[in-house]
Amino acid sequence: MIDYAILSATQAQQQVDELTGVLQACVADGASVGFVDADDDEAMTRFWQQRIGSLSDGDSELFVARQHGRIVATVILSCSAMPNGRHRAEISKLLVHPQARRQGIARELMQRAEQRARVQGKTLLVLDTRSGDVASDLYRSLGWQVAGSIPFYAESTAGVLDATTYMYTVLA
Ligand SMILES: CC(C)(COP(=O)(O)OP(=O)(O)OC[C@H]1O[C@@H](n2cnc3c(N)ncnc32)[C@H](O)[C@@H]1OP(=O)(O)O)[C@@H](O)C(=O)NCCC(=O)NCCS
Numbered sequence: 001m002i003d004y005a006i007l008s009a010t011q012a013q014q015q016v017d018e019l020t021g022v023l024q025a026c027v028a029d030g031a032s033v034g035f036v037d038a039d040d041d042e043a044m045t046r047f048w049q050q051r052i053g054s055l056s057d058g059d060s061e062l063f064v065a066r067q068h069g070r071i072v073a074t075v076i077l078s079c080s081a082m083p084n085g086r087h088r089a090e091i092s093k094l095l096v097h098p099q100a101r102r103q104g105i106a107r108e109l110m111q112r113a114e115q116r117a118r119v120q121g122k123t124l125l126v127l128d129t130r131s132g133d134v135a136s137d138l139y140r141s142l143g144w145q146v147a148g149s150i151p152f153y154a155e156s157t158a159g160v161l162d163a164t165t166y167m168y169t170v171l172a
Contacts, residue, residue, distance in 0.1 A: 002105060003066050004112060009056035012048070018071040019048045019064075022097050029098045030157050032130035032164075038157070051076065051093075063112055065096075065105045072100035075109040077117055089117050091127040094135065106135075110142055114171065123171050130154065131163040144169040 005011075012019065020041055028038035035044060054060045060078035064071045073096040080088045091113060096106050117125055129135045131149050140146075144167045153164035 001067070002072075002103065002108075004108060005064055005066070006116070007055070007062045007064055009052050012052045012055055012062055015064075015071060016045060016048050016052070019074060020045045022071055022074055022095050023047070023093075025097050025099075026095045027157060031095070032133065032154055032156055032162055033093065033095060034154075036155055036157050036159075054078070061113075061116060063109050063116075065100070065109060067100055072097040073105045073109055075106075075113050077113045079120070079122070087122060088124045088126065089120075089122045091125055094127075106138055107142070110138065114142070114169070118171050124168060125171065126166065126168045128153075128164045128166045130156075131165045136165060136167070139167050139169075142169070 007015070023033065023035070023044045024038055024041055026033055027035045034047070051060070051062070055062055059081060060076055063075045063077070065073040075094045076092045078090045078092065080086065080090070091110070094106055094109065114125065127139070129139065147166040147168050149163050149165040151163045152161040154162055156162050
């Protein structure tokens with residue numbers, strides 16, 4: 001049984017260890033999600049603490065999936081802070097714990113984040129993802145388009161500089 005929720009800043013703070021656990025497991029599995037050392041749990045906890053700060057500001061929303069009562073997946077929807085970008089939001093940290101993959105959790109989280117963005121009146125969503133990762137197949141299947149890619153963008157957990165692909169979707 002999988003359940004989905006949007007966490008408040010207080011709830012996210014209470015569950016920061018579970019959030020860090022998902023991030024850490026994804027990095028240990030080789031994901032390109034900002035971190036190169038899966039043992040650096042302090043840096044990952046710090047990352048979540050900072051993101052929780054922006055939840056309280058109302059600039060972003062954190063969607064999670066829980067399985068057997070524990071957080072197994074996340075995605076963040078962040079609104080542009082600039083007055084000329086009020087129609088726009090960014091998707092980040094789509095993370096599914098390696099043990100919870102291929103059950104449609106990422107697809108469901110993305111659909112929920114997109115629906116929420118629509119309700120908030122957003123008409124454009126953007127994201128970037130390591131070029132060639134399976135995540136881009138998911139985004140394409142949801143109607144996202146490739147804007148372009150940048151070589152040597154991010155260091156991988158294996159120490160290689162990987163390209164990133166920028167994608168967008170115009171919400172109907
Ligand atoms: C990418 C990721 C989020 C997918 O999560 P998931 O819950 O397993 O994905 P879903 O089960 O919802 O699958 C959705 C689609 O993604 C694609 N996909 C996901 N995993 C795949 C795999 N191992 N091989 C091929 N396609 C895959 C498929 O198109 C799939 O659709 P389908 O099941 O109809 O074939 C997960 O693998 C992950 O957390 N990876 C590491 C973090 C990361 O790279 N996140 C993206 C950052 S931009």
